[in-house]
Amino acid sequence: MEAWLNAARMAAGVNMVLLLVLGSIWLRNYRQHGARHTLGLLVFAVLLLVQNGLWLYFYVLHPDFIGWFVNSGTDVQVGVTMLCGLELIALVFLTRITWL
Template identity: 70%
Template structure:
């Protein structure tokens, strides 16, 4: 397993944890207030959670994807990893705002 695959896997795993935490806060808020904005955030978290679970499947369990990832160029590996990394930064920002 390449370093970039491991970093992408770690970022996707942290993203899942952050989305579960954010989703629980937003679900509580929606149950209490019923605000459409909170429902929108909850749906947003749900879609991102599915996306990151799919990434985890590909990074861990899909042999053809892992083989392709390891055989491709470093630029492509870095680019794929940056997608999960940038999402991690955005989610950290949302966590900070949500828990303040």
């Protein structure tokens, strides 16, 4: 079903935007304070950014993966989409508490 694929694409794209926002905040804070904890958060953001970029590549540009996703069962489609969705919820929460 194309709707689940579009939802996964959207979640991965929004995740990347949120990770860029968080990464820029944490980079600025690391430059100001040099705290190891902030460096850890920055590395976390970069790794998740790479992960979501790879997901977005598969969701948008990889025809074999798109074909597999569309032809798989609804349970697989929902499960894979929920992984990006749960990450989105976590990143929205993290962005909210970081921004304030």
